[in-house]
Amino acid sequence: MKVALFQMDIEFGDPKTNVEKMDRQFEQLTNMPDVVVLPELWTTGYDLSRLDEIADRNADQVFQTLSQWAKKYQLHIIAGSVAKQTDAGVTNTMLVVDAHGNLVKDYDKVHLFRLMNEEKYLLSGNKTGTFQLDQQPLSGVICYDIRFPEWTRTQMLDGAKVLFVVAQWPKPRIDHWRALLMSRAIENQCFVIACNRVGSDPNNTFGGQSIIVNPWGEVISEAGEEETVLYGDIDLSEVDDIRKQIPVFTDRRPSLYK
Numbered sequence: 001m002k003v004a005l006f007q008m009d010i011e012f013g014d015p016k017t018n019v020e021k022m023d024r025q026f027e028q029l030t031n032m033p034d035v036v037v038l039p040e041l042w043t044t045g046y047d048l049s050r051l052d053e054i055a056d057r058n059a060d061q062v063f064q065t066l067s068q069w070a071k072k073y074q075l076h077i078i079a080g081s082v083a084k085q086t087d088a089g090v091t092n093t094m095l096v097v098d099a100h101g102n103l104v105k106d107y108d109k110v111h112l113f114r115l116m117n118e119e120k121y122l123l124s125g126n127k128t129g130t131f132q133l134d135q136q137p138l139s140g141v142i143c144y145d146i147r148f149p150e151w152t153r154t155q156m157l158d159g160a161k162v163l164f165v166v167a168q169w170p171k172p173r174i175d176h177w178r179a180l181l182m183s184r185a186i187e188n189q190c191f192v193i194a195c196n197r198v199g200s201d202p203n204n205t206f207g208g209q210s211i212i213v214n215p216w217g218e219v220i221s222e223a224g225e226e227e228t229v230l231y232g233d234i235d236l237s238e239v240d241d242i243r244k245q246i247p248v249f250t251d252r253r254p255s256l257y258k
């Protein structure tokens with residue numbers, strides 16, 4: 001599975017500009033991947049107080065655009081997340097679109113990040129991020145979700161071999177980002193493919209360092225703090241090999257855990 005992560009800056013509260021920019025990113029793709037991964041809230045950024053104006057109603061418009069890109073370039077898109085306006089409120093929603101342009105998954109961020117006031121403006125999700133592409137069991141989570149190992153483990157117990165992470169992770173805690181991602185890969189013996197944004201908004205500077213980690217905890221590729229496309233080529237059979245070598249899933253003692 002060849003993957004490409006779009007580590008980008010995001011224009012604060014300006015979906016039109018961000019969609020145009022993303023369009024150019026797709027046009028400039030070389031080395032055509034099977035899967036493209038985008039960052040969290042890539043259409044709006046963290047302009048939370050204006051979400052009522054700028055969030056996409058049912059994410060319909062952004063889905064149509066993603067579907068066209070997926071078909072045009074014949075690749076699957078883990079479409080970061082977008083602000084989705086529903087009757088109940090706004091969710092921070094990851095969309096997964098397959099190469100035929102179909103919506104395979106929508107996952108609403110489960111753990112809202114109080115330090116950035118998410119709980120004041122967003123509704124939290126209550127379902128897992130597991131899905132399949134090309135018959136492979138995969139899963140996705142959003143940013144702060146990676147601080148909850150029990151949540152990623154829940155998805156791995158459903159059989160996922162890859163954890164996709166989309167984020168707007170601030171630079172002051174970028175060491176946590178890297179350590180948490182490495183840990184999620186090692187403890188779950190899965191690939192972790194994590195796309196962060198770069199640049200800054202009125203309140204935060206974001207750290208980049210998008211990363212691809214294998215199920216042994218080795219870094220396959222890693223970006224710096226600049227805009228870039230991070231490429232990687234992964235072999236999912238490594239997950240089965242490592243899960244056989246150290247049978248963590250067989251050796252679990254869930255009756256002892258809280």
Ligand SMILES: O=C(O)CCC(=O)C(=O)O
Pocket residue numbers: 113116142143144145147168169170173176
């Ligand atoms: O957990 C963190 O330090 C960052 C989380 C975050 O920025 C987010 O979930 O948007």
